[in-house]
Amino acid sequence: MTSADLVLPPTDQQTPTAVHLRAPDEQSLDTALSDMQLLLDLHGYVIAVYPSSIAPAHERRLHTIRAVLESDRIALLKVDLPPLGVAVLVRQLRQLSICDFSAGVVASAARLLSHYIHSGALLNSVTKLDRVPVSLKAHAKSWVPGSQFGVLANPKPQLIKVGTGELDGPDFTTHLLVAKGQLQSDWVTKTVAPAWQVQEVHDVALPADSAAWWGTSKLIEFAAFLPDISLIYQLVSSVRREVCSWCGNELIGDRCGLCNAPLNPPESRTRGSAVLNQ
Template structure:
């Protein structure tokens, strides 16, 4: 069975881009499901799939995040990875779908989990906002704040991979230099800028519409918005990206990983000593003994 990919909200489960991509499991909030039932569901996932990789946005409610860590602790399972992702909600949904695509490939669960950090660098996540006065997740100058009070002002904001903010009609957002598709989630803002201007300038290959995630207004500081994310849709490209990175073994839990941090236990990759400590100690002792014999 493929590694199970889980999310914390049903609106983070985007439609698959092909027939092979499995769906994602749902780890519901404390308000939606009692702890005993949530534990049972997670235990079943682990038993059926072997490993579970759970993604959740940094904007998730504190009680929901505590629930995730509580379940992992109660089950005493080292087969559950909890990945807190600092992407806007739609970006988290895109990343979750990419991990769903990779879960059916010949990658171990550790590789799938640690691939999340790699793939997030290739997601261009942003929004069109009517106001940036409550946007506190990205740096916004006082001058830009003042402009947001002007009636009719709209802003194009890029949160990832590099934060950028422009006033629509007075600049362009830096886009990807590789082929992507675009997913768009409309809020209450009345704007076609994403589809009529941004998409052509980024030369996206296709545009997909989806529902706005429930956490998006809170993340962006306003409901008057349209959220978007450009992404790599082709599983063969995703596979090549992940395969091109050197594989390591976590020194703490022993699971396979790529990058500099384990996706399951969060331990950083420990670089090999060069030279090893024992060899350095022996060399120092040998040098000291030689110096003593020569009377130096």
């Protein structure tokens, strides 16, 4: 994980913690390489999850480490979720890491699980929001004193003015994380949670990058997610597993989570087998 405040507390005693992969201004390249090699020696694989909003220098550092070590055992997963959503995904992958899945399946599961995380925020202004489409009408309303906006960034972008609509919620049982910034409101807990039939609400600290991601510090960020590891396990298990033609690791979906190579279409895999059998 590229930010320590995106490591949520474990839900049980078995869930492992995550390692903080520091930025270039916090750690030399030699030290970063040594630390990564140690992680590979201890665990065999490293799945590095980082948000799309990460500093370019930090992202380059991750790719440099992977290139220097020449290792397909390092997965670099760039996630286009708000900070709290990234934290939820990281915890779910931590939970999966102790199940009977290969590292390739766990890494590939990130894309699948992202679709089941409903990430949003309550904002007092959308004038600087550039992560979700904002209409000119919404921009104009943002200047009206007292206006508040409910925004959903994932799985499908949506923006409403509070009091004039509802955010589309999940059609499955969830828990809700709520991280309060410099905004006082009970809209998330008193309106969103009941409408989404949330079972439990948990308060957590607001990630440091949330204000920049949402364009304002006057916000309350929230994320609804599948809370039960048994359900997550069943979800991942239900997807057909393939073998990556490039690195040989297991994967689910259409792209390898470890080397990022796309899965060959069925006809290509069939032709390839025919050639080998000649």
